[in-house]
Amino acid sequence: MKKSILLALLIAIIYGCASNDRGELVGLSSKAEWFPQKPFGMVSIPGGSFTMGKQDEDLIGTLTTPARTITVSPFYMDETEITNSEYRKFTNWVKDSVVRVKLAEMADFVSAGSYFDEKGKRIKGGIYDYAYTVLDTTAGTSYQKYMFENYYELGFDSIKPLNREKPIIWDTEDYPDVYYTEVMDSLYFKKEESLDGNRKFNPKYLNYTYFWDNTSQLDKSNSLKRETVNIYPDTTVWVKDFNYSYNDPMLQDYFYHPAYYDYPVVGVNWYQANAFCYWRTKYKNDKTKGKKNPYRAPVFRLPSEAEWEYAARGGLDFAKYPWGGPSTINDRGCFLANFKPLRGNYSADGALYTMEAMSYNSNDYGLYNMAGNVSEWTDTAYNEDSFYMGSTINPSVVDRENKRKIIRGGSWKDVAYFLEVSTRDFEYADTARSYIGFRTVQSNLGTSNSK
Numbered sequence: 001m002k003k004s005i006l007l008a009l010l011i012a013i014i015y016g017c018a019s020n021d022r023g024e025l026v027g028l029s030s031k032a033e034w035f036p037q038k039p040f041g042m043v044s045i046p047g048g049s050f051t052m053g054k055q056d057e058d059l060i061g062t063l064t065t066p067a068r069t070i071t072v073s074p075f076y077m078d079e080t081e082i083t084n085s086e087y088r089k090f091t092n093w094v095k096d097s098v099v100r101v102k103l104a105e106m107a108d109f110v111s112a113g114s115y116f117d118e119k120g121k122r123i124k125g126g127i128y129d130y131a132y133t134v135l136d137t138t139a140g141t142s143y144q145k146y147m148f149e150n151y152y153e154l155g156f157d158s159i160k161p162l163n164r165e166k167p168i169i170w171d172t173e174d175y176p177d178v179y180y181t182e183v184m185d186s187l188y189f190k191k192e193e194s195l196d197g198n199r200k201f202n203p204k205y206l207n208y209t210y211f212w213d214n215t216s217q218l219d220k221s222n223s224l225k226r227e228t229v230n231i232y233p234d235t236t237v238w239v240k241d242f243n244y245s246y247n248d249p250m251l252q253d254y255f256y257h258p259a260y261y262d263y264p265v266v267g268v269n270w271y272q273a274n275a276f277c278y279w280r281t282k283y284k285n286d287k288t289k290g291k292k293n294p295y296r297a298p299v300f301r302l303p304s305e306a307e308w309e310y311a312a313r314g315g316l317d318f319a320k321y322p323w324g325g326p327s328t329i330n331d332r333g334c335f336l337a338n339f340k341p342l343r344g345n346y347s348a349d350g351a352l353y354t355m356e357a358m359s360y361n362s363n364d365y366g367l368y369n370m371a372g373n374v375s376e377w378t379d380t381a382y383n384e385d386s387f388y389m390g391s392t393i394n395p396s397v398v399d400r401e402n403k404r405k406i407i408r409g410g411s412w413k414d415v416a417y418f419l420e421v422s423t424r425d426f427e428y429a430d431t432a433r434s435y436i437g438f439r440t441v442q443s444n445l446g447t448s449n450s451k
Contacts, residue, residue: 408424
């Protein structure tokens with residue numbers, strides 16, 4: 001009896017200590033503390049105010065960049081432009097997913113939805129190894145059963161769990177059965193469409209579907225939008241952008257050859273750059289599921305025009321270029337960026353086309369090639385009056401209906417004017433160029449401005 005009383009008293013004491021708010025409003029208890037974590041390959045940009053726009057004479061006289069004081073929140077930004085290697089990770093992931101979906105659909109068709117033999121054992125081998133992981137209402141958790149009954153049958157393919165454990169077999173000599181062979185054959189160029197009989201995966205199948213929040217747009221009728229984008233870069237930009245020029249080696253090798261893996265990806269339009277951001281967010285969150293930190297990572301996105309200019313200045317408020325200015329060469333006569341100097345002597349700066357993404361010196365924030373190499377997409381729609389209409393706090397003129405998107409920084413084919421941190425330019429969102437790339441940013445949550 002005494003033991004029972006002591007045990008009850010001990011439980012009461014423990015419970016009282018665990019919930020010792022005494023009826024006062026103390027807020028929710030958190031299972032884990034939040035600590036901002038700088039993503040790999042990014043640099044921390046402190047929030048603060050700066051003078052945005054032209055502070056000296058605008059040679060072109062566009063009158064679209066009046067100087068005004070802008071304040072931005074802290075964020076993280078890629079230290080370099082997104083490289084071919086990084087973008088290829090995206091295309092390879094989508095390729096892997098497309099193949100697995102096709103194999104799973106073939107497995108469903110062949111089995112007529114039944115994956116068990118007459119003895120009730122699961123059929124394995126060949127195409128059956130690539131079936132969806134939840135195939136009937138008798139398998140999986142209660143949640144999986146519910147999702148299967150209420151969503152899978154309605155055609156929500158993105159919810160079906162793919163079997164990613166089984167490696168995909170790419171070597172034609174090792175294909176496990178005729179059904180597997182049929183699926184793979186349908187995804188590659190036909191023999192008569194292949195160069196020297198070397199069949200390649202047809203990039204028209206590299207489509208990535210994602211959802212984005214429409215609440216910041218003018219149309220509030222549907223806040224959740226579904227978008228499907230073919231994410232393969234346009235490798236023909238090297239010949240389409242320059243008539244009567246032998247750029248065929250760049251067309252054939254720039255995105256494919258390991259020699260260019262660390263070079264900035266080009267031939268990516270604005271929609272593809274956005275799709276990459278959504279995929280990068282998903283990839284990060286999928287990898288951290290089940291870890292100790294229960295919080296989802298802030299989304300990766302394209303920078304706003306104001307964030308881009310603030311970062312490019314590197315803390316130098318009235319600078320002309322990311323390194324300060326006023327010239328594009330240093331005191332030893334070396335060019336400080338990859339652009340079109342000396343009346344068109346492309347190679348005078350050390351490169352004919354692009355250079356490695358981590359070339360030249362970084363600015364004071366640790367960002368490389370914020371001037372030259374490739375121009376960069378931003379999330380901001382181009383409007384002649386956007387400097388006048390935008391807020392002075394985190395200005396962002398986001399308009400999906402406006403197909404003209406701001407690009408910044410100038411490129412390997414531009415003159416020095418476009419390298420200036422305050423120079424604006426635009427390109428149409430569905431247009432890919434051999435001189436436009438991008439880098440991503442991520443908001444830094446829960447921190448205050450540093451100045």
